[in-house]
Amino acid sequence: MTYHQISEKDFDTWLSMALKLWKTAEVNALRDELRELFNSPNQQTFIARNELKEPIGFANLSIRHDGVVGSRNAPTGYLEGIYVAEQFRKKGVAKQLLKLAESWLKENHCLQIGSDTWLTNTASQSFHKKLGFVEKKRLVHFLKDIE
Numbered sequence: 001m002t003y004h005q006i007s008e009k010d011f012d013t014w015l016s017m018a019l020k021l022w023k024t025a026e027v028n029a030l031r032d033e034l035r036e037l038f039n040s041p042n043q044q045t046f047i048a049r050n051e052l053k054e055p056i057g058f059a060n061l062s063i064r065h066d067g068v069v070g071s072r073n074a075p076t077g078y079l080e081g082i083y084v085a086e087q088f089r090k091k092g093v094a095k096q097l098l099k100l101a102e103s104w105l106k107e108n109h110c111l112q113i114g115s116d117t118w119l120t121n122t123a124s125q126s127f128h129k130k131l132g133f134v135e136k137k138r139l140v141h142f143l144k145d146i147e
Contacts, residue, residue: 006045013055021083046100048093057084059097068114070136077105079115
């Protein structure tokens, strides 16, 4: 496996993988969001490739200055998204992507990394715990239309 920071030539394959992670995302909206992320100095993406140089995973990171739940420092790194193709899961790919993420965040003065997942996504919760994340808070969001 090889790992590297994203480059322009990775953009379309990154988008393709991101659509597998965020299955309900609209293609053009996600493309715009990834383009913004790609161009931001406070965000970074790492790509994993297999022995055939095919993209098999990515980790999207950001540096948040506006606070992260449970964080005691600012800025704080944030794992915005992580994806590994199913046939490459449980082989250390995500762990290596996170290691690169943490190095990049340290270089950018972050002492912690946050993340989130849905309450119903128990697989993701288990994944985070295996990588060393500690649950800090559970939150339910509400919205009401005003008539």
